[in-house]
Amino acid sequence: MSGWEPVIGLEIHVQLKTRTKMFCGCELSFGEEPNTRTCPVCLGLPGSLPVTNARAIHYGLLMGMALGSELAPRSIFHRKNYFYPDQAKNYQISQYDIPLCSGGRLGDVRLHRIHLEEDAAKLVHVGESGRIHGSESSIVDYNRGGTPLAEIVTEPDIHSAEQARDWLNLLRVTLRQLGVSDVNMEEGSLRADANVSVRREGDAKLGTKTELKNMNSFRFLMQGINAEVKRQVALLEAGDRVVQETLHFDPVSGRLSPLRSKEEAHDYRYFPEPDLVPVVPTEAMLAEAREALPELPADRAQRYERDWRLPADAARLFAFEPAWGDYFEEAATAAAPLEARPVANRVTELRGRLDAGADPFVSNVPASATAKLAALVAERRITAGNARKVLDVMVAGGGDPAEIAEREGLGAMEDDGELAAVVARVIADHAEIAERVRGGNAKAIGALVGPVMRETRGRADGGEVNRLLREQLGV
Amino acid sequence: MSDLLQLTAAQAAERIRTGELEPEALWSAYRERAAGDELNAFTWVAGPEAPAVPKEAPLGGVPVAVKDLFATEGIPSQAGSKILEGYRPPYTATAVERLHSAGAPVLGKTNQDEFAMGSSTEHSAYGPTLNPWDRTRVPGGSSGGSAAAVAAGTAPWAIGTDTGGSIRQPAALCGIVGMKPTYGAVSRYGMIAFASSLDQAGPFTRDVTDAALLLGAMVGRDPRDSTSLALPDPIALPSASDLRGVRIGVPEELTGEGIEPGVLARLEETLDLARELGATVETMRLPHAPHALAAYYLLAPAEASSNLARYDGVRYGLRADGNGDLLHMYTATREAGFGAEVKRRIMLGTYALSSGYYDAYYGRAQKVRTRISEDFKTAWESFDFVATPTSPSVAFELGAKLDDPLAMYLNDFCAVPMSLAGIPAISIPNGLADGLPTGFQLCGPAFSENRILDAAYALERAIGFDGSGARA
Numbered sequence: 005m006s007g008w009e010p011v012i013g014l015e016i017h018v019q020l021k022t023r024t025k026m027f028c029g030c031e032l033s034f035g036e037e038p039n040t041r042t043c044p045v046c047l048g049l050p051g052s053l054p055v056t057n058a059r060a061i062h063y064g065l066l067m068g069m070a071l072g073s074e075l076a077p078r079s080i081f082h083r084k085n086y087f088y089p090d091q092a093k094n095y096q097i098s099q100y101d102i103p104l105c106s107g108g109r110l111g112d113v114r115l116h117r118i119h120l121e122e123d124a125a126k127l128v129h130v131g132e133s134g135r136i137h138g139s140e141s142s143i144v145d146y147n148r149g150g151t152p153l154a155e156i157v158t159e160p161d162i163h164s165a166e167q168a169r170d171w172l173n174l175l176r177v178t179l180r181q182l183g184v185s186d187v188n189m190e191e192g193s194l195r196a197d198a199n200v201s202v203r204r205e206g207d208a209k210l211g212t213k214t215e216l217k218n219m220n221s222f223r224f225l226m227q228g229i230n231a232e233v234k235r236q237v238a239l240l241e242a243g244d245r246v247v248q249e250t251l252h253f254d255p256v257s258g259r260l261s262p263l264r265s266k267e268e269a270h271d272y273r274y275f276p277e278p279d280l281v282p283v284v285p286t287e288a289m290l291a292e293a294r295e296a297l298p299e300l301p302a303d304r305a306q307r308y309e310r311d312w313r314l315p316a317d318a319a320r321l322f323a324f325e326p327a328w329g330d331y332f333e334e335a336a337t338a339a340a341p342l343e344a345r346p347v348a349n350r351v352t353e354l355r356g357r358l359d360a361g362a363d364p365f366v367s368n369v370p371a372s373a374t375a376k377l378a379a380l381v382a383e384r385r386i387t388a389g390n391a392r393k394v395l396d397v398m399v400a401g402g403g404d405p406a407e408i409a410e411r412e413g414l415g416a417m418e419d420d421g422e423l424a425a426v427v428a429r430v431i432a433d434h435a436e437i438a439e440r441v442r443g444g445n446a447k448a449i450g451a452l453v454g455p456v457m458r459e460t461r462g463r464a465d466g467g468e469v470n471r472l473l474r475e476q477l478g479v
Numbered sequence: 480m481s482d483l484l485q486l487t488a489a490q491a492a493e494r495i496r497t498g499e500l501e502p503e504a505l506w507s508a509y510r511e512r513a514a515g516d517e518l519n520a521f522t523w524v525a526g527p528e529a530p531a532v533p534k535e536a537p538l539g540g541v542p543v544a545v546k547d548l549f550a551t552e553g554i555p556s557q558a559g560s561k562i563l564e565g566y567r568p569p570y571t572a573t574a575v576e577r578l579h580s581a582g583a584p585v586l587g588k589t590n591q592d593e594f595a596m597g598s599s600t601e602h603s604a605y606g607p608t609l610n611p612w613d614r615t616r617v618p619g620g621s622s623g624g625s626a627a628a629v630a631a632g633t634a635p636w637a638i639g640t641d642t643g644g645s646i647r648q649p650a651a652l653c654g655i656v657g658m659k660p661t662y663g664a665v666s667r668y669g670m671i672a673f674a675s676s677l678d679q680a681g682p683f684t685r686d687v688t689d690a691a692l693l694l695g696a697m698v699g700r701d702p703r704d705s706t707s708l709a710l711p712d713p714i715a716l717p718s719a720s721d722l723r724g725v726r727i728g729v730p731e732e733l734t735g736e737g738i739e740p741g742v743l744a745r746l747e748e749t750l751d752l753a754r755e756l757g758a759t760v761e762t763m764r765l766p767h768a769p770h771a772l773a774a775y776y777l778l779a780p781a782e783a784s785s786n787l788a789r790y791d792g793v794r795y796g797l798r799a800d801g802n803g804d805l806l807h808m809y810t811a812t813r814e815a816g817f818g819a820e821v822k823r824r825i826m827l828g829t830y831a832l833s834s835g836y837y838d839a840y841y842g843r844a845q846k847v848r849t850r851i852s853e854d855f856k857t858a859w860e861s862f863d864f865v866a867t868p869t870s871p872s873v874a875f876e877l878g879a880k881l882d883d884p885l886a887m888y889l890n891d892f893c894a895v896p897m898s899l900a901g902i903p904a905i906s907i908p909n910g911l912a913d914g915l916p917t918g919f920q921l922c923g924p925a926f927s928e929n930r931i932l933d934a935a936y937a938l939e940r941a942i943g944f945d946g947s948g949a950r951a
Contacts, residue, residue: 048794085784085785092789093789142805275785
């Protein structure tokens with residue numbers, strides 16, 4: 005595959021976490037009985053009319069501001085006409101030539117646009133094929149129909165499946181932090197399609213792209229993109245052409261298959277939705293969105309590196325998990341003037357001891373206790389190794405780290421004479437190893453450190469043990 | 480009965496208020512008449528039991544006939560179409576709900592051209608409605624059932640919808656008052672849509688006072704219709720006795736070729752009356768008005784092609800067997816459920832919106848629409864109102880234009896410009912020509928309903944039209 009550059013753009017649909025649907029007052033559905041969250045509007049009954057959800061507009065503005073988009077002073081909805089039972093009206097209300105947000109950037113990927121629309125209903129095809137063609141019958145659940153969606157379209161700035169996954173994760177965390185969506189791929193509140201093409205490295209011209217659909221997990225997204233890049237490269241290397249088409253990802257086989265061309269041959273006959281007035285954000289709406297704007301992951305990571313001098317991976321970790329970021333900041337502030345980096349290490353260790361996704365603020369370990377533990381280590385009153393044991397006790401039942409260390413006999417040895425005696429005893433007990441060290445095998449000294457640490461139950465400082473061993477062995 | 484029949488709705492409401500008339504008696508009298516309707520004006524008539532009406536209700540309990548296309552909970556709402564045969568909505572249109580709570584319960588549902596597409600009520604899946612002045616003739620359309628019922632006295636008053644003349648033209652052909660208010664004045668929620676950017680509900684009444692009374696109870700901003708608007712002032716009962724200082728413009732483009740001589744003669748006579756009442760009357764230009772019909776027949780079908788897409792057999796209404804295949808179920812259902820005129824307009828509209836044709840058809844028609852609005856705005860710099868005949872002709876014979884869609888479309892030649900501009904317009908009875916009613920149309924700027932009603936009231940008294948002949 006060398007010599008080829010994949011060019012990837014993503015089209016992401018995000019279900020917005022509003023209370024009610026995009027154009028009616030029905031509450032959003034989370035697994036209710038089919039067709040119980042419906043009304044004349046989302047069922048498309050004769051005479052019913054849509055009314056735009058103000059909260060969805062607010063979320064749209066919030067996303068646009070967070071991602072640096074240009075916000076349209078006046079945007080409109082269009083009707084996208086197509087006959088299919090997943091749209092009760094046989095048209096979808098969507099934005100077309102004037103989206104709510106244009107441009108923008110997240111991380112290293114530029115955005116093309118963000119627009120709002122309504123989600124389709126859920127179809128279940130009864131019969132072997134599982135698709136509408138060849139099924140015996142189909143049933144429709146309109147609960148999902150009309151759920152607010154934001155469609156986020158990137159520029160083709162992505163060049164590998166891994167980059168696509170990482171960027172999508174950044175987007176996910178950003179949107180979650182904005183509070184606009186649950187952004188769960190498995191549950192369908194985040195859906196990503198990918199436009200994929202390849203070109204010779206160094207070429208400026210884009211190749212013919214294909215559109216990949218139905219990759220409903222991060223793993224499938226990567227699988228799908230990798231498979232498609234491979235397929236296109238093989239085609240081009242064999243002297244064939246890539247045909248522009250839509251490909252459907254089958255999660256069972258991991259294969260891509262073209263949708264029947266008939267299914268895509270649509271003339272959507274877009275025209276401005278006459279039932280809705282234009283969206284004209286007022287100064288008050290913009291101010292409300294500005295005020296609701298939290299610090300975003302990319303900014304937060306930068307701040308942790310700059311202000312707290314954390315290494316990039318720790319900064320990214322705390323930025324992507326805002327609860328842990330907040331916890332870290334509280335602990336680091338309490339531990340000041342201690343450096344933040346060792347505090348971050350203790351927080352990371354705590355995170356590893358809690359269940360995935362747990363909220364550190366409701367654990368047995370308050371941020372002040374973690375700060376104290378970090379201070380004990382920094383003051384050499386406890387070794388890093390024994391700090392982990394203290395942390396285990398704290399996680400299990402809370403408590404003050406100094407008291408735990410005292411009670412459990414995990415405090416660092418303060419009397420150097422005691423440690424020197426242990427070292428002397430260990431050298432005597434391991435005469436053969438001691439001889440090897442004296443004979444010039446410096447590495448063998450490690451074999452003596454272990455017994456010393458065992459004898460002192462980890463209370464000895466590793467550096468001090470090394471120093472004493474060398475001193476007594478005369479190397 | 481005959482006494483009751485002579486009362487306008489306002490007079491009947493007044494008598495109920497003073498205790499001279501029991502609302503139940505009024506209900507029974509009209510219900511029996513509606514049930515015995517020989518004009519096919521009704522597609523459904525309420526049961527004998529009079530609905531409870533609050534004592535203080537401003538419309539007093541005077542029942543109202545409602546065009547079929549208004550959604551009425553539990554009551555057939557078929558929009559004149561076979562595709563909605565037997566369809567009973569689970570909710571009621573805002574306008575009907577407002578009338579009900581104001582004291583005008585639903586007497587019955589009235590016949591109409593299918594999905595309001597037509598000017599004769601012959602395009603109804605439930606048979607044509609007859610004109611009470613001459614039962615061999617059409618009542619106009621699309622709200623022909625409502626117009627015929629009010630003219631024949633089988634209903635004290637009625638409501639209908641006007642997309643390109645569907646209230647004003649049948650009002651004219653039946654010799655009654657019909658008004659299309661400013662676009663947005665009455666909520667469209669629950670009105671089965673024809674063309675969303677044009678559809679407006681309005682009253683059919685025997686006189687202008689009734690029109691003001693009924694319209695006043697329908698208007699208002701509705702949170703369920705984001706295109707609805709609050710009028711700057713409530714609708715007032717008209718009281719003007721003259722037209723002093725009023726400037727009336729008469730557009731050359733809408734008073735020339737194609738208008739029957741009898742209709743033009745009545746127009747001239749009424750303009751003379753207006754002068755006698757103190758108005759100045761001048762000929763003026765609406766340069767783009769002659770293009771209105773062409774633009775309308777692109778825009779309205781375009782919207783209709785999308786609005787009517789939902790009638791597919793999946794959720795409600797007719798479903799034809801498609802041999803187990805979705806596409807065939809769609810086509811078989813729509814083939815069987817829609818009439819020829821509706822199919823024609825769906826095809827026109829689909830074509831006008833198609834990729835590659837959009838700019839040439841839909842786009843250009845929108846530009847014409849803007850020009851027409853501008854023509855009117857220019858007119859309001861010099862005139863308070865613009866007056867035209869409502870319809871170029873009197874009621875024509877059943878079947879006369881059924882095979883000639885263009886001739887049918889020309890019925891709305893004088894009515895469509897106001898629809899495209901979204902401005903209010905009224906049609907009042909303007910005397911007979913060849914023994915059949917003609918209509919006088921008066922329109923004004925957006926939200927000028929009260930001024931239009933006042934002027935129409937003064938003219939109505941001067942004209943002195945007697946419509947009782949149709950109520951026999």
